Amino acid sequence: MITIxxxxxxVIVAVIGEFTLADYKEFEExxxxxxxxxxxxxxxxxxxxxxxxxVDVAWExxxxxREHGREFNRVAVVTDDQWQAWSAWVSNLFIEADVLVFSDYDEAKDWVSTDE
Known part of the structure; x- marks a missing residue:
């Protein structure tokens, strides 16, 4: 489930529990x-x-x-999980945006809210 x-x-996306394809499609929209x-x-x-x-979320x-990577300016990911951090790094290969991983929500929000 997600909240947006x-x-x-x-765009602030919080994922609670399992991140499904339907959730990801909502994020895309x-x-x-x-x-x-x-x-x-x-x-x-x-x-x-x-x-x-x-798995279909990862593929999507x-x-x-790859198709919409130019639509992003900054992407902040808040997590303590190393696999999720790795996933964020992989996504960075397909977009031109700045992508950073944070363990602190407030730091992430401050950084992503700044347009420099």
Whole structure:
């Protein structure tokens, strides 16, 4: 399950439990909508409560990032899990945005909210 908040050019996505393909599709819609009206999007992924994700999510993420990687400006990922941090690093290969992993939510939000 995910929750999505949007403000200005920032999309905040919190994943709780399992991250499913339907959740990822909802994220995609929000990003494309925001990018259409606001230009490049900053994204804050809060993965602290994510337990797992389905294989089709990983594949969809790669496809989406390859096709829409220019839509992103900054991506912050909040997690303490090394595999999730590695996943964020892999995503960075497909987009031109700055991607950083944080263990502190407030630091991540401050960084991703700054347009430099």
């Amino acid at each position: 908040q949007t403000m200005d050019n920032l 929000q990003v494309l909508y925001k990018a259409h009206f606001d230009g490049q999007v900053n994204v804050l992924f809060d993965w602290r409560d994510m337990l797992d994700y389905t 993420e790669i496809k989406f990032m």
